Amino acid sequence: MKFAITSRGDQTSNALKMKMKNYLLDFNLIFDEKEPDIVISIGGDGTFLYxxxxxxxxxxxTAFVGVHTGHLGFYADxxxxxxxxxxxxxxxxPFSVVEYPILETIVRHIDGGKETLYLALNEATIRATEGSLVIDVEIKxxxxxxxxxxxxxxxxxxxSTAYNKALGGAIIHPSIEAIQVTEMASINNRVFRTIGSPLILPAHHTLLLxxxxxxxxxxxVDHKTILHNDVKSIQCRVADQKVRFARYRPFPFWNRVRDSFVGDERPKFLPDEINKR
Incomplete structure (x- = not known):
């Protein structure tokens, strides 16, 4: 099996990366950063997104597995x-594979030039460069x-447990193939009115902005911000592709939610332990 390892870049994560790499090479696994069968992410959720x-x-x-050395490791087992x-x-x-839906976003331009397609594991956000965003929302x-x-x-x-949750959106189990639309500080008065609630769209519904x-x-798109000029429309839907997680033991989604947001906050390891093993 071919593997690759990404690290958050801090001393603790880099030490773990080298230790894991050497261990896996000793077991005759092949280090291949171009075409890995499995990618090991060492760090937090930002490292996993990278x-x-x-x-x-x-x-x-390619399947992914996460090792948590950050403050929040929602994707780490x-x-x-x-x-x-x-x-x-x-x-x-042999690992079992758990697949989660991801988001496809297509940006199209007024001049009819080349459209740009993005895939997101967490979310995509749309804002104006200055002032308020004014945009027509079309569904199906x-x-x-x-x-x-x-x-x-x-x-x-x-x-849905990331920025969406901070905006007051619902937490959705990833076995449900859907996307969720949440508002950022909408303007609601006698002149302007929005739904004011998160919208959950199934896989066969397309959102057009x-x-x-x-x-x-x-x-x-996740951790990347891109300026697009002369935008005609932005299309969002559940992507045909999915992200694949390598699972060697059960880790139910609701346990992740509980441990990340309402569980006792206890240190799971001491950095000095790494060099002692």
Whole structure:
């Protein structure tokens, strides 16, 4: 089996990366950063997002597993004290695959030039470069509303626990193939009115956003922000591709939610333990 490892870049994560790499090479696994069968992410959720985008061109061939050394490791199944156990699992046990839906976002321009397609593991957000965003919201080909406010967030089920949650959106189990639309500080008065609630769209419904007041928009895809000029429309839907997680043991979604947001906050490891093992 071929593997690659991404690290958050801090001393603790880099030490774990080198230790895991050496262990796996000792088990005759092949280190291959171009075409890995499995990618090990060591760090937090930001590191995992980086790994996802680095290998988004081969999602059907690459699975991911996370080791948590950050402040929030929602995508991580393992902690540093379990490194030896994970290495043995990787070397000797075929992994099961859990697939989660992701988001496809297509930006089209007024001049009819080349459209840009993005894949997101967590979410995409749309904002104006200055002032309020004014944009028509269409669902399945029908106008739903004209939104006025700071912006819109379109999230995946696994990303519903990220920025979407901070905006008051619902947490959705990732077995549900859907996207969620949440508002950022919408303007609601006697003149302007929006739904004011998150919208959950199934996989066969397409969201289309058409800017009215301004055509230069800031589009954020997970951790990347891109300025798009002369935007005609932005299309969002559940992508045909999925992200694949390598699982060696059960880790139910609701346990992740509980541990991340309402569980006792206890240190799961001491950094000094790494060099003692």
């Amino acid at each position: 790994a996802f985008h680095q290998y988004q061109h081969r999602l059907d061939k 393992w902690v540093p004290s379990e490194i030896e156990k994970l290495v043995i699992e990787l070397a000797r046990t 080909g029908q106008k739903f509303e004209t939104f006025r406010g700071d912006g819109l967030c379109v999230s995946t089920p696994s990303g 058409r800017p009215k007041k301004e055509t230069d928009l800031l589009v954020t």
